[in-house]
Amino acid sequence: MRACPARAIGAAGVDPARCLSALTQRGGDVSAEEAALLRQHPLAWGCDACQMACPMNRDVPLTETPAFREDLIDSLDADALDGLTRRAFLEKYPGRAFTWRGPAPLRRNLALQRGADTQQTENPS
Secondary structure, three states: OOOOOOOOEEOOEEOOOOOHHHHHHOOOOOOHHHHHHHHHOOOOOOOOHHHHHOHHHOOOOOOOOHHHOOOOOOOOOHHHHOOOOHHHHHHHOOOOHHHOOOOHHHHHHHHHHOOOOHHHOOOOO
């Protein structure tokens, strides 16, 4: 599917090893190929390109559910994570979908976007 920036969707289905949403959420180190994919992706967490391109999602009204409309975080940078332990991270961002892995994958992804080497990106916290 052309909409997928990592070409993870093809005739055979989804290749989770290339899926940017899966890669951004995975803990631990990433391979050089995965790091290259993450470097060109503009988001530190997730990817909705396939959802945006899906014909089933066209003309769907915005939800009225407050939890999906209020207190949104539309950006996150390395400074926001600087010095946060896992516990402090969970306290700062309670109930957020991106917190289940802790701050380490976000730090890795943000570092890769800044051009850091994959061997220098993992910060255990």
